[in-house]
Amino acid sequence: MVAPTHTLKSSGWFNEVWLGFWTALVGMRITLKYFFKKPETVQYPEERMPIPDRYRGIHYLEQEKCIYCFMCARACPVDCISMEAVRHGKELEWVSFTVDYNRCMFCELCTYPCPKDCIHEGKEFALVTYDRRDLVLDLLSWKGMSAEAKQRFEAAEAAKASGAAAKDAPKAGAAPADAPEHS
């Protein structure tokens, strides 16, 4: 016996409704599974995920230790480190120490040859800008001479000046060059 046409049509409609309801439930099962768990997402940039200790991010320089030897710049395979300083005896007057992050590939090869272990890659990674020129970063903490270097330089200059004055002064007890000779 053949079922009436209107009965078949209504059972198909109920099947469709049931299927829609069931698939929504299956989808929501995954949602519900995570709904009561601690969220994995963070509200960047206000919040940040922990960064591993060995992450290779934007460089930082311990400027007071740097001796302006160019070893880091020579080791860089893409030639993106530049520096400029003026030597005053043993002290340095800094002009710039830049890394061009348009080229840097964060390989860390610049850090290994540093004799003072003073250039490092840190955990900062945000290099977001509308202007590529902003990607040339100066790592200097100060320009010119540090306060300590200035003090050392002035002390060395004063010592040098007093040493020279002592050398020029006539020796104690020595007769002046123009003193008359006694017969």
Ligand code: SF4
């Ligand atoms: S990380 Fe690599 S590419 Fe970047 S400055 Fe250092 S040596 Fe050059």
Ligand code: SF4
């Ligand atoms: S290798 Fe180290 S000490 Fe030499 S210039 Fe680079 S950062 Fe300074």
